[in-house]
Amino acid sequence: xxxxxxxxxxxxxxxxxxxxxxxxxxxxxxxxxxxxxxxxxxxxxxxxxxxxxxxxxxxxxxxxxxxxxxxxxxxxxxxxxxxxxxxxxxxxxxxxxxxxxxxxxxxxxxxxxxxxxxxxxxxxxxxxxxxxxxxxxxxxxxxxxxxxxxxxxxxxxxxxxxxxxxxxxxxxxxxxxxxxxxxxxxxxxxxxxxxxxxxxxxxxxxxxxxxxxxxxxxxxxxxxxxxxxxxxxxxxxxxxxxxxxxxxxxxxxxxxxxxxxxxxxxxxxxxxxxxxxxxxxxxxxxxxxxxxxxxxxxxxxxxxxxxxxxxxxxxxxxxxxxxxxxxxxxxxxxxxxxxxxxxxxxxxxxxxxxxxxxxxxxxxxxxxxxxxxxxxxxxxxxxxxxxxxxxxxxxxxxxxxxxxxxxxxxxxxxxxxxxxxxxxxxxxxxxxxxxxxxxxxxxxxxxxxxxxxxxxxx
Numbered sequence: 001x002x003x004x005x006x007x008x009x010x011x012x013x014x015x016x017x018x019x020x021x022x023x024x025x026x027x028x029x030x031x032x033x034x035x036x037x038x039x040x041x042x043x044x045x046x047x048x049x050x051x052x053x054x055x056x057x058x059x060x061x062x063x064x065x066x067x068x069x070x071x072x073x074x075x076x077x078x079x080x081x082x083x084x085x086x087x088x089x090x091x092x093x094x095x096x097x098x099x100x101x102x103x104x105x106x107x108x109x110x111x112x113x114x115x116x117x118x119x120x121x122x123x124x125x126x127x128x129x130x131x132x133x134x135x136x137x138x139x140x141x142x143x144x145x146x147x148x149x150x151x152x153x154x155x156x157x158x159x160x161x162x163x164x165x166x167x168x169x170x171x172x173x174x175x176x177x178x179x180x181x182x183x184x185x186x187x188x189x190x191x192x193x194x195x196x197x198x199x200x201x202x203x204x205x206x207x208x209x210x211x212x213x214x215x216x217x218x219x220x221x222x223x224x225x226x227x228x229x230x231x232x233x234x235x236x237x238x239x240x241x242x243x244x245x246x247x248x249x250x251x252x253x254x255x256x257x258x259x260x261x262x263x264x265x266x267x268x269x270x271x272x273x274x275x276x277x278x279x280x281x282x283x284x285x286x287x288x289x290x291x292x293x294x295x296x297x298x299x300x301x302x303x304x305x306x307x308x309x310x311x312x313x314x315x316x317x318x319x320x321x322x323x324x325x326x327x328x329x330x331x332x333x334x335x336x337x338x339x340x341x342x343x344x345x346x347x348x349x350x351x352x353x354x355x356x357x358x359x360x361x362x363x364x365x366x367x368x369x370x371x372x373x374x375x376x377x378x379x380x381x382x383x384x385x386x387x388x389x390x391x392x393x394x395x396x397x398x399x400x401x402x403x404x405x406x407x408x409x410x411x412x413x414x415x416x417x418x419x420x421x422x423x424x425x426x427x428x429x430x431x432x433x434x435x436x437x438x439x440x441x442x443x444x445x446x447x448x449x450x451x452x453x454x455x456x457x458x
Contacts, residue, residue: 011218012060016053018225023049025229029236042232044088049225051081056218072128075135082143083111089147092154107143114139137193137201148186152179170242171235178231185224192217243345243383250380257373258426278306330363331395333372334404338393341379348390355397362456363402370430371404371454377427378406378450386410388447401436401456407449412442427452 026046055077090103118135126134156179195205206217285299331353342349363371375393382388388410396403424440427450431438434454442448 008216008218009060011216011222012056015218015222015225016055016057016060018053018222018229019049019056020053021049022225022229022232023047023053025233029233029240042088042236044084044091045228045232047084048081048088051077051084052225055081072132075132075139078136079111079114079139079143082139082147083107085147085151086110086143089150089154092158093150107147110142114142133194133196137196140190140193143190145186145190148182148184148190152182152186155179155182171238174231174234174238176231177227178235181224181227181231185221185228188217188220188224239346246345247380247384250376254373254377254380254426274306274310278303278310281306330368330371330402331357333368334375334393334395337372337375337379338391341383341391345383347383347388350390350392352392352394353396354394357397363454364457367434367454367457370434371452374427374430374452375404375406377430381424382406382408382410382448386412386448401453403451403453405449405451407447409447412444412446412448414444 023046026042026049055074058071058074058077084107087103087107090106114135117138118131121131121134122128156175191200191204192206192209193201193204195207196202209215209217281299281303285296285303288299289296335351338349338351341347379391382391386408388408390409392405392407394403394405394407396405428438431452436452436454439451439453440448441451
């Protein structure tokens with residue numbers, strides 16, 4: 001075995017290993033991020049990586065005299081891999097409500113036409129070796145080239161559409177590596193093809209590329225795969241880390257809010273002393289009201305002023321302990337909470353408002369505070385436990401109350417926890433303090449819907 005054959009063999013193994021690592025990395029990381037729209041869309045990328053790896057490994061295991069190898073298994077694997085690449089590219093280009101099947105139908109239709117063309121050519125007596133080379137050329141021109149170019153453009157477009165500016169600044173350099181690598185693969189994997197008897201394969205082919213530049217095209221494809229792997233792994237890792245940081249921050253906010261409310265419900269020493277002093281003034285006024293009415297009147301005035309001041313101090317103290325207060329408009333508060341949730345988790349969200357909000361001002365500050373915390377708790381549970389893809393929050397104004405529901409399409413629960421887990425205990429306690437009702441509907445693999453009914457403050 002000559003040095004050239006050994007070099008080609010080693011490059012082929014490297015090429016396959018890089019794309020195998022790409023597929024494996026996407027599977028492992030995307031499984032941890034299945035609730036993220038951008039992560040779910042990368043599973044076709046994994047299929048592309050595995051198929052590319054198996055195709056080049058087969059060519060290394062079964063090397064023919066002309067440098068090609070692997071036979072029909074290699075050609076079919078390349079067809080499957082580039083079909084997945086094109087499906088991924090189309091997913092990033094079409095609207096989100098059409099992303100489920102249409103990209104696969106389009107890419108699968110092209111793959112089917114490619115396969116029928118091979119069968120038709122075979123039926124006309126085209127030799128198998130020539131048909132394999134022609135089939136690989138066709139699949140590279142028809143699937144790999146548009147898949148790489150559309151994938152680079154569509155992934156960039158989807159990134160700017162779905163990722164907030166705060167996170168985009170962190171991962172943009174890594175994503176730029178993916179865009180450039182996909183464009184480069186479109187050239188080295190979709191334009192530079194095996195040598196064929198027709199244009200442009202007779203001019204732009206792997207053998208001529210090696211003769212002119214002295215660089216095997218397999219090495220350049222491997223570098224493209226390594227760059228894509230680096231970009232995908234780093235981007236998903238950053239998104240996952242940022243989401244975990246946000247969840248920890250929300251949990252700390254929840255803990256602080258509970259502690260503040262506990263302190264706010266307790267009477268501190270200064271308040272007790274103020275009320276005690278007012279009580280002494282009232283007692284003195286009772287004894288002097290008959291003999292010294294002017295003195296009693298002055299004592300009553302001071303007692304009333306002292307009590308009014310104490311009331312103001314208590315209100316100010318409790319509100320300071322509670323920290324951030326939601327806006328007077330409960331709808332605006334929920335929109336802001338849902339916006340923060342969307343930015344930090346990248347889940348798909350929907351906010352629906354129904355009914356007339358003429359009575360919304362009858363929700364007092366304390367009720368708004370509890371609703372604010374219940375919304376945070378419910379959305380935090382979705383992000384951490386539900387493994388959901390979409391969240392729908394609805395606000396319904398009724399004549400006697402408001403109805404707020406939080407629905408997800410996650411894994412759901414078979415049995416609701418009574419005293420622990422998922423923050424439901426805190427939500428139930430706040431509902432009790434609101435004087436409202438809480439309904440929870442859930443089942444395994446059917447998500448969870450939490451409905452909060454809050455009566456107006458009359």
